[in-house]
Amino acid sequence: MEPFKRLSGIVAPLPRVNVDTDQIIPAQFMKRIERTGYxxxxxxxxxxxxxxSPNPDFxxxxxxxxxxSILVSGRNFGSGSSREHxxxxxxxxxxxxxxxxxFADIFYNNCIQNGVLPVAxxxxxxxxxxxxxxxxxxxxxxxxxxxxxxxxxxxxxxxFEIEPFIRERLLRGLDDIAMTLEEEDEIAAFxxxxxxxxEPAKS
Amino acid sequence: xxxxxxxxxxxxxxxxHEPRGKPALIYVDLHLIHEVTSPQAFEGLRLSGRSVRRPDxxxxxxxxxxxxxxxxxxxDEISRRQVEAxxxxxxxxxxxxxxxxxxxxxxxxxxxxxxxxxxxxxVIVCGDSHTSTxxxxxxxxxxxxxxxxxxxxxxxxxxxxxxxxxxxxxxxxLPRGVTAKDVIxxxxxxxGVDGAVGHVIEYTGEAIRTLSMxxxxxxxxxxxxxxxxxxxxAPDETTIEYLEGREFSPKGQEWEAAVAEWQRLPTDEGxxxxxxxxxxxxxxxxxxxxxxxxGMVVPVTGRxxxxxxxxxxxxxxxxxxxxxxxxxxxxxxxxxIAIDRVFIGSCTNARIADLRAAAGxxxxxxxxxxxxxxxxxxxxxxxxxxxxxxLDRVFTDAGFEWREAGCSMCLGMNPDVLQPGERCASSSNRxxxxxxxxxxxxxxxxxQMAAAAAIAGHFVDIRDW
Numbered sequence: 144m145e146p147f148k149r150l151s152g153i154v155a156p157l158p159r160v161n162v163d164t165d166q167i168i169p170a171q172f173m174k175r176i177e178r179t180g181y182x183x184x185x186x187x188x189x190x191x192x193x194x195x196s197p198n199p200d201f202x203x204x205x206x207x208x209x210x211x212s213i214l215v216s217g218r219n220f221g222s223g224s225s226r227e228h229x230x231x232x233x234x235x236x237x238x239x240x241x242x243x244x245x246f247a248d249i250f251y252n253n254c255i256q257n258g259v260l261p262v263a264x265x266x267x268x269x270x271x272x273x274x275x276x277x278x279x280x281x282x283x284x285x286x287x288x289x290x291x292x293x294x295x296x297x298x299x300x301x302x303f304e305i306e307p308f309i310r311e312r313l314l315r316g317l318d319d320i321a322m323t324l325e326e327e328d329e330i331a332a333f334x335x336x337x338x339x340x341x342e343p344a345k346s
Numbered sequence: 347x348x349x350x351x352x353x354x355x356x357x358x359x360x361x362x363h364e365p366r367g368k369p370a371l372i373y374v375d376l377h378l379i380h381e382v383t384s385p386q387a388f389e390g391l392r393l394s395g396r397s398v399r400r401p402d403x404x405x406x407x408x409x410x411x412x413x414x415x416x417x418x419x420x421x422d423e424i425s426r427r428q429v430e431a432x433x434x435x436x437x438x439x440x441x442x443x444x445x446x447x448x449x450x451x452x453x454x455x456x457x458x459x460x461x462x463x464x465x466x467x468x469v470i471v472c473g474d475s476h477t478s479t480x481x482x483x484x485x486x487x488x489x490x491x492x493x494x495x496x497x498x499x500x501x502x503x504x505x506x507x508x509x510x511x512x513x514x515x516x517x518x519x520l521p522r523g524v525t526a527k528d529v530i531x532x533x534x535x536x537x538g539v540d541g542a543v544g545h546v547i548e549y550t551g552e553a554i555r556t557l558s559m560x561x562x563x564x565x566x567x568x569x570x571x572x573x574x575x576x577x578x579x580a581p582d583e584t585t586i587e588y589l590e591g592r593e594f595s596p597k598g599q600e601w602e603a604a605v606a607e608w609q610r611l612p613t614d615e616g617x618x619x620x621x622x623x624x625x626x627x628x629x630x631x632x633x634x635x636x637x638x639x640x641g642m643v644v645p646v647t648g649r650x651x652x653x654x655x656x657x658x659x660x661x662x663x664x665x666x667x668x669x670x671x672x673x674x675x676x677x678x679x680x681x682x683i684a685i686d687r688v689f690i691g692s693c694t695n696a697r698i699a700d701l702r703a704a705a706g707x708x709x710x711x712x713x714x715x716x717x718x719x720x721x722x723x724x725x726x727x728x729x730x731x732x733x734x735x736x737l738d739r740v741f742t743d744a745g746f747e748w749r750e751a752g753c754s755m756c757l758g759m760n761p762d763v764l765q766p767g768e769r770c771a772s773s774s775n776r777x778x779x780x781x782x783x784x785x786x787x788x789x790x791x792x793x794q795m796a797a798a799a800a801i802a803g804h805f806v807d808i809r810d811w
Contacts, residue, residue, distance in 0.1 A: 159667070160660045161539055161639050165778040170759040174411065174424040176385035176431050178492075188780045193766065217660055219540035222573060222639075223778060224757075225475040226383065227491035245540055248509075248575050249475060249489055256493035306507070308368045319493070320396070323371060323501045326363050330503060333362045333373050340596040340604040341375055343402065343463060 144258045146316035150239050151285040152212030155202050156276035160217035164250060167221070167229035181228055182235030203236075207280030215242045215272045221250025230257045240286050242293075244269050255309055258316060260288060262303045271299070288314060349614040352580050353511050353546045356486045356611070360469045362503055369507040375468035377498050378454045379406035379441065381432040382759070383473030387496035388435040399502045401440040405463060406432055408445060409453045410759045414722050414749035417446055425760065439499075452725020452751045455479040455693040459563065460727050462592025466581035466608040471498055476693045476775065478569040481578035482562035483585055484611050486546065488576045509575040510620040512545040516553035518627040523809035525703070526561030527695060527773070527792035529553060530568040531633040531643050537623055539641040542574035545621065548613060549579050553627035559588040560699035567694045568775050571640040580612035634680050634805050635777045635790040637668035642777075644680060646795065646807045652676035671779050672787050673767070681805050683789070685771045687764060688719035688800035689782070690746075690793050692756040692774035696724030700773065700793040701732050705740040707797040707811060713745035714803030720747035722754040722762070746800065758783045771799040 172184035190201050197204040203211065214233070220243035221229060230253040233241070240260040254261045264272075275295070276282045286293050288310060294300040311317070323330075350358070357372070364370040377400075384406070391397065398404060411425040420426035429446070436443035444450040450457060455476050458464040466484035471477060473495040480487035490504065498504055514533055534541075547569050549562075557565065562579045569577025586605055589595045596604045631645035642665070644651065653665035653676065669676065674683070690696065690704050701723065713719045721741045723729035729751050732738055738748045755762040756774040764770055764786025773796045777788040791799065798806045 158663075160664050163639070163776075163778045165757075165776065165781050169780055169784070170410075170757045171784075173382050173759065174422070174428050176389070176428055178386045178389075188784055193785070219543070219573065222539060223475065223570070223776060225473060225489040225491055227386075227473075227493060230491075245543060247540070247573060248543060249491060252494065253491035256491060306369075319505055320394075320497050320500050323497065323503055323505065326371060329363045329371070330373070330501065334502075337373075338603065338607070340600040340607070341465075341468065343594040 144316040144318060147239065147258050147260050147288055147313040149285065149287045149289065150212060150260070151283060152239070153208060153210055154213045154215055154272065154276040154282050154284050155208045155211035156273040157202060157214060157216040158273050158277070161219045161222055162216050163223035164221055164226050164229040165223055168226065168232040173226060173228050178231055179235060181232035182237070185232040185236045205280065210237065212237050213240045213242065213284055213286065214238050215269060215276060217269070218243060218245040218266065220246055222247040225249045227253045227256070230254055230259055234259055242269060242272060255312065256319070258313060260286060260313060262286065262293060264301060264303060268301055275299070349617040351511050351613040351617045351619060352484060352548055352578060352611055353486060356467055356469065357508060359467070369505050371503045372469055372506050374471050374498050374502055374504055375403060376458070376463055376470045377404045378458055378470070378472035378477070379404060379432070379495070380410055380454050380472070380474060381408050381428045382410045383492050384435065384495055385428060385431045386492050387473070387499055388439065390496040391439070391499055396500045398439040398441060398499045403502065404441045404499070406436045406441050406443045407451050407454055407457055408432060410753045410757065412446055412752040413761050414752050414754050417750050449726050449730065452727065453693045453696065453753055455567065456697060456724035456728065459483065459559070460592065460725060462589055462595030465589065465604065466585060467611050471504060475570040476567050478574065478577045479563050479567040479693055481566040481569065481576050482559060483589070484578055484581035484608065486576055486578065489570060510545045512542055512547050512574070512621040512623065513619040514547050514549050515551040515622065515624045516549065516627050517551045517624060518553060519556065520553045520627050520630065523632055524630045525632070525792040525794060526557050526564040528630055528633050530565045531635070531640065531790065532630045533625060534568065534572045534640050535633065535643040536625060537572055539571060539639045540573040542569065542572040545574055547572070547574045547577040548619070549577060554579055555582065558699055559584060560697040563697065564694055568640065571775060581608045632792065632795055632808055634795065636672065636674060636680065637665065638671055638777055638779050640775070640777060640790060642668055646680055646805055648680055650674050650676055650678050650680065681807065684769070684804045685717060685789070685799055686768045687770040688717055688796050689722070689755045689770055689772040689774060690720070690796050691722030691724065691754045693724060693753070694775040695773035695793045696722060696728065698728050698731050701728065701737050702735070704793040704797040705737045707794050707808065708744040708746070708801060709740050711744055711801045713800045716803050717800050719745065719800040720749055722749040723751045726751045744801070755782050757781060771796045771805065
């Protein structure tokens with residue numbers, strides 16, 4: 144996984160609450176067995192009109208937001224389905240950081256697994272960022288994970304919280320599985336203590 | 347004495363390692379797999395030369411992609427490839443697999459319990475948010491992403507931050523005509539779709555205790571719709587009775603040992619939850635969702651709300667967007683909303699008890715001429731049982747289609763989808779935009795309410811049925 148240290152990029156505003164993963168990527172695009180290539184389906188139903196042409200009103204179709212790498216949206220972002228395809232689609236499109244007042248739990252974990260930085264800020268601060276990005280298309284933010292700050296060139300500055308362990312993982316781009324496998328002795332010891340009724344009975 | 351909640355007891359008995367300042371490593375007793383969220387995980391194992399640590403604790407089936415008619419040949423090539431990939435992966439890694447040809451196939455959250463794989467006191471994971479269903483047995487059951495699926499395959503463990511606990515107590519007896527689905531819709535309507543984020547819910551109280559296992563599964567299934575990490579209900583006689591004699595349930599002395607353990611699981615008197623919500627069962631009614639998330643819900647006797655009546659601007663905007671998508675105007679009575687389609691199915695409400703209840707409503711009646719209605723059993727076992735009881739005939743005589751088991755029209759990944767603009771009364775769990783097909787409009791209801799709506803052509807109050 145690519146390490147995440149610091150990111151400066153264009154901010155795409157999505158002023159909605161409860162954006163669920165079915166909107167981020169509808170189920171009909173989850174039939175592929177690969178991890179890549181989902182960016183083209185990101186926000187499919189909002190991004191394209193029924194005839195398949197780009198919806199000119201949707202933020203990601205507006206030229207000023209082209210190349211956006213930071214997405215700012217309302218509370219409970221990523222709710223619903225556990226589909227990691229949602230994060231794969233965001234990442235494949237180029238989004239590396241999502242800012243919202245509140246993340247859905249599974250989506251948050253999926254972000255961490257893919258080197259996408261989830262930043263939770265208070266509701267009024269998120270609203271401020273959404274308004275800035277709407278008012279001034281092409282608006283940029285810098286996110287610094289090392290010192291956990293977020294700022295623009297116009298005086299906006301805030302600090303964000305993140306679990307030290309998660310911060311470390313993202314900064315170093317670490318793989319969970321390799322780390323867990325180092326605990327083989329503990330896992331094996333735990334397995335020896337499990338009661339036998341926990342094994343599936345022979346049918 | 348250290349008083350503990352059900353969740354705390356399970357958590358403490360599953361921590362493999364909890365280094366200071368880091369999330370815990372917890373052991374997984376059962377890993378359920380389906381075709382959509384697993385191929386990339388198996389591919390990851392291959393790329394790094396890893397194996398499945400405990401294939402004996404891993405069970406796979408196909409559900410999301412499978413057609414519910416003509417299922418022997420999946421016409422959609424990409425879907426077919428995904429289903430075939432799971433079979434190949436199960437073969438290559440030695441995982442038990444119930445394919446389309448198996449009489450054990452079905453929606454993963456229906457077959458786990460019915461085969462006796464789901465047990466109290468265990469940790470259960472699946473790359474699917476509705477894994478919370480299994481919490482009905484007093485398990486800590488949670489949905490995970492594909493990277494975590496790969497992690498569990500490789501290590502049989504999950505890296506997990508300890509969630510907070512939340513008690514949702516439903517006091518008193520359920521009024522007549524109010525089902526388990528109405529209980530959970532009422533709860534979500536009350537606490538909101540993000541009301542339980544970061545928490546594991548334990549459902550308690552008389553109304554919960556008197557639910558059947560099927561009803562408890564319906565309630566726990568939709569915990570994720572309130573944002574919960576998991577939902578659970580303490581095991582009791584109802585749980586034990588359901589599990590005894592099932593195919594993979596412990597047998598003989600193992601059964602005795604297991605039951606003794608399960609009886610120690612319920613939350614201790616005086617144990618503390620981080621949060622408690624109390625709901626009075628007498629205030630619950632049959633519900634219908636009007637919007638584009640499960641929290642946008644009103645009693646069937648109610649009206650579509652006016653966004654202007656909502657307090658926060660973000661809620662007003664969300665309600666306006668939802669009404670636009672749903673093509674509804676404020677203040678119209680719910681019972682005036684006509685429907686085009688009815689779907690009785692999904693991991694929320696397609697178990698044998700659900701089908702019996704729905705059949706009871708339609709017996710001897712006819713589906714309205716303007717409605718296309720179908721019943722999709724949650725598993726092949728449910729289908730066989732329903733056919734033995736003659737329920738299939740009750741439905742087909744009334745004009746319903748009777749299908750093969752699968753996720754079907756819950757999520758628009760297989761041929762069962764709504765056409766743009768079609769309005770559906772659905773016993774499933776999500777009414778998100780496009781969930782049942784692009785442009786489709788979903789109203790969530792109980793299977794009984796869906797059945798009655800099919801007959802009437804619009805929503806009706808089953809208390810008057």
